[in-house]
Amino acid sequence: MVNEQLRVWAPGRVNLIGGHSDYSGGLVLPMAIDLGTTIIGQRGHERVVLVSRDDPEPAEVELDEDNPAGVTPAWARYVAGVVAEVAPTTGFIGQVSTTIPIGTGLSSSAALEVAVALALVGDDRIDRPQLALACQRAEHRAAGVPCGIMDQFSSLLGVEGHALLIDCTSLDVTPVPVPDDIAIVVVDSGQRRSLATVGYADRRAEVARAAELLGPLPSASLSDVESLDDGVLRKRARHVVTENQRVRDFVAVLASGDVATAGLLMTESHASLRDNQEVTTPALDSLVDRLVAIPGVHGARLTGGGWGGCVVALTDPGVLDEGWTVRPSAGASVESLSA
Ligand code: GLA
Secondary structure, three states, rough: OOOOOOEEEEEEEEEEEOOOOOOOOOEEEEEEEEEEEEEEEOOOOOEEEEEEEEEEEEEEOOOOOOOOOHHOOOOOOHHHHHHHOOOOOOOOEEEEEEEOOOOOOOOOOHHHHHHHEEEOOOOOOOOOHHHHHHHHHHHHHHOOOOOOHHHHHHHHHHOOEEEEEEEEEOOOOEEEEEEOOEEEEEEEEOOOOOOOOHHHHHHHHHHHHHHHHHHOHOOOOHHHHHHHOOOHHHHHHHHHHHHHHHHHHHHHHHOOOOOOHHHHHHHHHHHHHOOOOOOOOOHHHHHHHHHHHOOOOEEEEEOOOOOOOOEEEOOOOOOOOOOEEOOOOOOOEEEOOOO
């Protein structure tokens, strides 16, 4: 129904384990969280016009916009990217607000893309993986960040009480129960993500070069990896191959209730992101070191793309009195507010 008043909700995410492994077709284990982005408004206008609580300038996007990266203000590029990919036949006028701390690695951009996409479609009975892929392309076009599929899949396909095991080659998604008796706490390093755009693209290109030499990394072995002559490519491939195994191990130990080993795997993941993938910073590394020294904290690692932002810790309940305790949440939704 045109001019129907809608409320759209799209969650952010934390990736418990599986960092920088999605864009090589590997395994990741994110979960949608109870922090997210809301859009309230109406479909049925000639343009997409959104005002935001976080930016004085609105996003005003024509339906035939084909250069999202050139749109201002900067946040409107994500809106424009989604408009260009979804190609809606009618516009939308509404208001955006978010509870996700912006730019800290909790996928505020993917949540915005997904919320805009659902607002434009106006119906959540859609092909969610396809919409997630459209939002991923929107991010590539809008921000020039060649991101993988993890963030948009998490926001659209999240399952209450579960993390999502995503095979980024087949795009199979398997919900994995998260035990009730553990806490997942996100702690901000306070460092904003400088170099994230250029550094991320470099890492993606390096991992792609390693895959050209070794074949698809999900089927490469560690001895294949160690045979690479180039020291940088060897480190990148080592990260991906060991990270895929850590994701498998994490899912297995979580199912058996072995939270201590799950935590150790997270901390090992951080060490590989630091030493092999080289996407951490001294501030993130010392935050992880400080957190894992606290009794009742089982492990901690960088969440998100890196070069700043947040760390996610697996803890006994009530152990940390800092950060945000997040709960595994359902994916994005659309609700009609019209009577
Ligand atoms: C960003 C990207 C994801 C993923 C992570 C690193 O969040 O958007 O696709 O690559 O970094 O794990």
